[in-house]
Amino acid sequence: SQQGEEDPQALSIQEGENATMNCSYKTSINNLQWYRQNSGRGLVHLILIRSNEREKHSGRLRVTLDTSKKSSSLLITASRAADTASYFCATDAVRMDSSYKLIFGSGTRLLVRP
């Protein structure tokens, strides 16, 4: 079963507006990552936030993490048409042998209208 669920499933905004996407997960994590995917292509890593961090910024991106609510949000400020893509949150599931896998949410499809 997927660890992360994202909300909303789809979002349509005007260029210049801010876009907020939310992600919820079920179990304890070490970190949470956000990825972007342009139509049917590979994933691009956007930002990683560790479980002991509450907020992180990278350019026009702002990510928050609330481990008590098991939720995260991604804010894209001053959106551009080029931001049109699907956005996924991913949480890690670390085993005792340090092996590593990402569990992805269902994604938010963002459309930025020019």
Added chain:
Amino acid sequence: KAGVTQTPRYLIKTRGQQVTLSCSPISGHRSVSWYQQTPGQGLQFLFEYFSETQRNKGNFPGRFSGRQFSNSRSEMNVSTLELGDSALYLCASSFSGVSSYNEQFFGPGTRLTVL
């Protein structure tokens, strides 16, 4: 540094056939993970290889297998293809030291269509 490369980019097969996909990680990365992406199930973890050993496995049938070579390149094999195996197969590499705080770098994917 060159990114993660996957070959082929597109593949069309028929039911019952088998297929092998290839992934070359970023130089120096020792961990390679494979994911399947479908419209219905989303992105699902298949398996992870580290230093030629499978360290982690998702919930996929035994028809899905993989291996990793000494140069960290990895292959994924699917035998007896089913229509439901049509998907985008993504490979990701990471350095994967002791810490779990590793960014995974994804390749462009292989689009497999099973007819």
